[in-house]
Amino acid sequence: MAFTFFFRDRQTIELAVEHILPACTGKKLVHIWDAGCAMGPEPYTLAIMLAEKMGHFSFKNLRIEATDVDTNENFGTIISDGEYPEEMLKRIPEDLFAKYFQPSKKDGFHTIDYSIRRRVNYQWHDLLSCKAISDDFMLVVCKNVLLHLSAKQRIEVLHMFHESLEPGGYLLMENTQKLPVEVEGLFQQKVQYSQLFQKIG
Numbered sequence: 528m529a530f531t532f533f534f535r536d537r538q539t540i541e542l543a544v545e546h547i548l549p550a551c552t553g554k555k556l557v558h559i560w561d562a563g564c565a566m567g568p569e570p571y572t573l574a575i576m577l578a579e580k581m582g583h584f585s586f587k588n589l590r591i592e593a594t595d596v597d598t599n600e601n602f603g604t605i606i607s608d609g610e611y612p613e614e615m616l617k618r619i620p621e622d623l624f625a626k627y628f629q630p631s632k633k634d635g636f637h638t639i640d641y642s643i644r645r646r647v648n649y650q651w652h653d654l655l656s657c658k659a660i661s662d663d664f665m666l667v668v669c670k671n672v673l674l675h676l677s678a679k680q681r682i683e684v685l686h687m688f689h690e691s692l693e694p695g696g697y698l699l700m701e702n703t704q705k706l707p708v709e710v711e712g713l714f715q716q717k718v719q720y721s722q723l724f725q726k727i728g
Contacts, residue, residue: 533568533611534618536670536701540569542723543699544576547666550695551581557589560664560691562654563672564593567606567647568615571639573668574646575627586646592660594652606649609639657683659691667692670701682709689713692726699723 551557557577561570570593578586595602605611610631616624628637652660654672667688673681685707688698698714700706700722706714714724 531565531568531671532615532618534572534620535568537572537618539670539699539702539721539723540573540576540668542718542721543666543668543697544573544580546697546717546723546725548580550665551577551585551588554585554665555588556663557581557585558661558664558693559589559591559666559668560660561591561593562595562652562667562669562688564595564602564606564649566602566611567593567609567649568611569593569668569670570606570647571609571643574643575623578627578643578646579623589646591647592664593647593649594660595649596653597651603649603651606647607644609641609644610636611639612636654684654687655680657687659687662691663693664691664696665693666697666699668699670699673700673704678707682707685710685713689726689728694726694728696726697723698726 564570570591574591577589593606610633613635616637627640627643631638676684702722704722706724713727715727717723717725
């Protein structure tokens with residue numbers, strides 16, 4: 528699903544940021560996986576929120592892996608350049624927009640500050656391979672993707688996410704997507720009415 532915009536589901540992402548922040552202090556690598564990142568507004572929104580909360584030195588240890596299948600084969604370039612049209616930026620709070628975006632040479636576009644861009648790395652990845660890209664993630668974000676999968680595929684992908692998380696790591700899903708009963712023993716829901724879960728085991 529390629530259509531998205533910055534600061535979509537802001538409260539949900541802020542909730543995840545709130546929960547991982549205590550574990551970020553003194554950590555050499557704060558590793559996050561945004562699975563199904565589309566053109567990048569979600570991982571960049573996450574990076575901006577963390578930049579505001581982590582502090583300058585801790586933020587340098589952040590690495591967000593943004594992945595998608597990218598059938599158009601252009602997500603990597605878009606995310607690397609960090610250049611987006613105004614219609615995708617309208618929900619960004621004014622103070623954060625002024626702080627992290629500059630007008631680009633392309634009319635009607637703005638570019639994200641390099642301090643944010645360097646924290647996000649794009650790579651092609653098919654969730655249905657069920658092969659995690661790493662096993663040390665503090666947070667996995669997968670929103671607006673699982674609802675497109677079959678029940679069996681969702682269970683397989685959630686097992687992969689569990690394996691990819693470090694002990695005590697968090698999984699954030701879209702609020703419309705409930706955790707299947709087959710994997711309930713792998714995660715603990717952290718906040719009622721929100722799909723934020725912590726790894727068990």
